[in-house]
Amino acid sequence: METLYLIAGVLVLILCIIDFTWTTLWIDGGAGPVTKHLSSSIWRFMRLVTRKQSKQLSLAGPLVLSATLLMWIGLLWIGWALTFAGLEQSISPSNGTDPISWYDRFYFAGYLIFTLGNGDFSPMEGTAQIISVIATATGMLFITFGVTYLISILSAVTMKRSLAVSIHGLGESAEEIARSAWNGEDFHDLNLLLASFSENLGSLAAQHAAYPVLHYYHAISNTTALPTAITVLDESLSIINFAVPEKHHPNQLLLKETRSSVDQYLTTLNPAFFKPAEQVPSLPDFHSLRGAGIPLIPEKEYTSAYKKIETRRKKLLGGLEADGRPWPTDLN
Template sequence: MSNCSSCEKRGWTVEDVLLRVAGSAVVLLVALDALTTTVTVSGGAGPLTRRVAELLWRGFLRLHRSGVPSLLQRAGPVLLVTTVLVWVLLLWLGWTLVMLTAGVVDATTREPAGVADVVYYTGFTIFTLGVGDFVATTSATRVLTAAASFTGLFVITLAITYLISVVSAVVARRALAVQIGTLGSHPAAMVTGGWDGQEFSSAFVQRLVNVTKDLATGAEQHLAYPVLHYYHSRTRATAAPLALAHLDEMLFLLQEIVDEGARPEAAAVAPTRRAVDRYLEAVMATSSMPVQVDGPPPLPDVSVIRSAGIPVVDEAHLRMAAVAAADRRRSLATMVASDGWTW
């Protein structure tokens, strides 16, 4: 009761306090979410952004499976723009709730501003338009107005910077898929393409080394820009999840299926496999997997490798290797399915 009495003495009602607390909470939520999403490069998206993105992505996937596949290509841009709109609209709402009790009047008539007028005043404040037909009446309200202008400028600047950075990361992600695709159209073809008739060529090994760096960069970009997962490529050739799965299958064949005496140096293959691990961990950490697969996908056709004259292990070793890699291959299949593709 003493708190409420003190509010009344300052001219505040309980309703005023609740509006200010609610508005401040909304503003704080937007600021933290925007900072987490755009600045914290290893923390993934903020809680608000993540929930909105996951909800919209599930809807796009349902439409994709119901016979409207072209919509999935637009999911990434829609989710990105929606994220920014949610930040701006919630910031506007939060500051409006605060300004409703702050004391805003018409600059000419000095009449108290109505609800619609306060919404308008808050809007031109956070967008820093500088319109002066409504003004603050007290020093405290002027301070709040300055704070609202700062947060508006801050969030909008973050959003614009984030938009530009995400577009660059999307291009790099597509380029990574194309780079992996140049090794071959499927895992077995990748293996046979690197075989020169006697051993795996040095050029093939060098290409594995080169792709490792781009995989590491791609993993960090996924942590910095989680919305990348929701950019669905129009073609299989530019689909990063599919390319990553093919690359990992190829590395699995090199490490487990090709006979030990014919394998390329472990110093070239092992780092690439670890880079794939990191990429997969980044995707799993920053994105929900709305589609779950029941088991690992079918193994690649080993007969293609045999027919190329590449020594391979016996069937018993092949089965053991498949069992040991089942969880990893199921995770990759889940990532591919959650991006709207089939293995």
């Protein structure tokens, strides 16, 4: 039986270390297998019980993050407790001669990984002493990396909200942004904004790839919702790129770079979190754009161009649906 405990403990520790390292240190790996399953399960449960109510759904991100940290701690704790249970006479009480119980093993493993110092028990001389040092080292590393992981995620969430507010400041729909950016001659006023948006989007895309839990941080207000902001921004750039004559475009390199940053963001979306929508979103209101004096190419040409980006627009809509939000429409 002790051998089974030892094998079970080692397997639990290996699973914990792999999942923890995969999630926190492997930048391109996304979430570890256990973390991915736990996160998607909590998200589906929250969407079901909250019925996509933004205020309640906004708790999903903190719940996913808290549950992930607790899961790692629990696996580490259980793994070391089983390991010590599998080592014959590995623990001795500081006082008395009572037999070691399961409570004693969990207590001993707990104060080792939480580095609480000396407790009522000590490791027996030999292998148990070395394993105790290793257990303390894993506890210190997990706590240090866990705190760093937590701070990085909260910082990225703040950046998400800030970028969303900046984009929504230009307009609540693609048509509104296009009308606001039109200066009567061209869209060159967008150049500085596109440079800023592209840089921030690139950073956020990298953070989403490194910290998949960011997908589950749902904003209460639509103004701070990044999925809506990215959809509005990308749709406005599609209007300019595919429906407006090229001579009126903003800087072509900035336009291409910003759309590439949106592509990178969509690529990072976890398949467990989102899937492209089945239907294609409706076309922008080009009539309102003509009414604002924005020159457009012939309808047949931009309609044909929009057919080529249907997959992209389905991804944008899928991201909105996963976040429980509608496709942004022009209200003017």
